[in-house]
Amino acid sequence: MSGEPRFIVWRRLAYQALALCILAFAVWIIASNTQANLQRLGVVSSPAFFTERAGFEINQKLIAFDANSSIARAAVVAALNTVMLGVVTIFAASLLGLIVGVARTSHNALLRGAGASYVEIFRNIPVLLQIFFWYFVVLRWLPPVSASLSMFDAVFLNNRGLFLPTLQMAEGALHWVVPVAERFSYRGGYVVTPEFLALLIGLSMYNASYIAEIVRSSLQTLPRGQMEAAHALALSRFRTLQLVLLPQALKVILPPLATVYQNVFKGTALGAAIAYPEITSVLMGTVNNIVGQPVIIMCVVLMVYLTFSMGIALLMHWYEARTRRWG
Amino acid sequence: MDWLRRNLFGSASSTLLSALMLVAGLWLAYSLIHWLVVDAYWMGTGPAACPDKGALCWPFIRERYYQFFYGFYPMEQRWRIDVGLAAAAALILSFVFGPRTYRRFFFPVASLTYMLGAATLFLGGWGGLEHVPTHRWGGAFLTLVTVVFVFALALPAGILLALGRTSTLPLVRAVCALWIEFWRGVPALVVLFIATIMFPLFVPEGVNFDRLLRALLAMSILMSSYLAEAVRGALASIPSGQHEAAKALGLGFWRRMYLVILPQALSAALPQIASNLLGLLKETTVLLIIGVPDLLGMVQAGASDPAWLSEGALMTGYLFTAFVFWVCCFGLSQYSRHLERRLTAHRHPEPS
Secondary structure, eight states, X not given: OTTSOHHHHHHXXXXXXXXXXXXXXXHHHHHHHHHHHHHHHTOOOOGGGGGSXXXXXXXXXXXXXXXXXXXXXXXXXXXXXXXXXXXXXXXXXXXXXXXXXXXXXXXXXXHHHHHHHHHHHHHTSOHHHHHHIIIIIIGGGSOOGGGOEEETTTEEEETTEEEEOEEEEETTEEXXXXXXXXXXXXXXSEEXXXXXXXXXXXXXXXXXXXXXXXXXXXXXXXXXXXXXXXXXXXXXXXXXXXXXXXXHHHHHHHHHHHHHHHHHHHHGGGGGXXXXXXXXXIIIIIIHHHHOOHHHHHHHHHHXXXXXXXXXXXXXXXXXHHHHHHO | OHHHHHHTSXXXXXXXXXXXXXXXXXXXXXXXXXXXXXXXXXXXXSGGGOOSTTSOBHHHHHHHHHHHHHTTOOGGGTHHHHHHHHHHHHXXXXXXXXXXXXXXXXXXXXXXXXXXXXXXXXXXXXXXXXXXXXXXXXXXXXXXXXXHHHHHXXXXXXXXXXXXXXXXXXXXXXXXHHHHHHHHTSOHHHHHHHHHHHHHHHSOTTOXXXXXXHHHHHHHHHHHHXXXXXXXXXXXXXXXXXXXXXXXXXOOHHHIIIIIIHHHHHHHTHHHHHHHHHHHHHHGGGGGGGTOOBHHHHHHHHHTSTTTOSHHHHHHHHHHHHHHHHHHHHHHHHHHHHHHHHHHHHHSOOOO
């Protein structure tokens, strides 16, 4: 900025100082109001409540948890539930989106049409409505425990959820633990709750429509010569996609894909609408109702989501850098 | 014939696929028609019209239609909503068909006047109009109010944020970038929860903060951050010659932006702005989780009325809501695609 007249340099400094003052003033007003209000309500903001006994149960947990565990542990259980839902949804949505996106570039007009209908239907209906549909209509229609749908007598589906066998280490050998029918439910194995299923299906199908569009438009920007050259090498259509087209399309796909993945993680918060125990419903709902510490809980929840968003961005950035080095 | 051969029966596998899809499609169409029309209940009134709780129940929609649209707004006051919406339609039409000077200079003023006028009309409480508090607002009316209010507030705010983020002042740039990235990284539902729990703590004691207004402000903050990103991308695509030319004409920063840069950037950002508007329309459903009954919330509430309580009524309600949203979103996306095509054709004329 050496070439600028001195008064412009001063003016720039003055503007920034003014902006800083306004910002500081706004922060100060909000902070002092909040403090005064909390004082009036008799709330002393302190993170000490995290070590208290939780006193509530969580029906889906990846680590041991019961009512005697601490609230901090409840937060970890809830965060893990968010991660599990997010990760499984990302895999399912990517697979479905890839299939639909490739279908939209097919030579077969009916397949193209089916792909287009999928995208236009699922993209234009609010995802919360889709989740409600799966949860309140479809999953409620499943038979009761006594009439479960079963596959190989090992996987059971009923209105209590999906019961899966698990691999367990016992007496030095791995073996399957198959869910066993009891009067009202199944014992053993792993239970996928109806809430998880509804969120998984709803979020996957919605986000898959966006991924399909990303895949389609990236495939269509590739030069035609690529496909023709692969044909000339006598590669089958599937091998062409796998070896020639998709690796090149990946470069264009990754940045918008990262946005969709971030949206998936943000979408998991909708679990609060059907009481899936993820971070928003457990901390902002259950825990806040018990301890009444909105300021600290708000900060924790926001930090958790920002960590997820930044984590995905960094991961995608790293992956992009790695593929660029190869390519 | 040639088209059929190439697109449906190009090879043996393609022919097989076509046949399979044709059969599946016909079966799907057949069962859909059965489900939607043949097996569904059409006639009669009241919950008794649908004895089978599993089948679709269209009388539910017919009888609740007004509530889905107007929420709990008093019956004899509903003309106010009709007037307000008609005025909104007129305003939008005037934007679509109005001349450029109108769009740029009079439309912002007209929209601001409209928003203030509509708010006082809907709220009432003056000149003999009954006061209708916002907790009685609901249904599609509330969805529309949300979309209009949030978008009208977020677009100018988003433009300012985008200008801030591309500013040459490092401090302004950093603050705007931090602000935008922060809000883009957190879920709408969390922000709405924070708005309902925290906003009252932010203001001095005694200041009453309407619940709906809190939610709308929270959504506006989010939306302005999304729009800021859309506009920023477009700002970066404006060639630097435009800036220099405007400077050479002696235009100051704000006039340079308003008269030269922004009109170009906004039309370049149109597809992203439109997709954010669609996102906003779909996102309004989240309001029902914090107890503000939008269209979906009203349907949900209507179907959990003990008299109607049945999967059939709920499913019909969802189907109706999905159809309404689908028509709006699909229509908007087609319109934005049309505008986009017209703009690109205008900017890069095809060599004839």
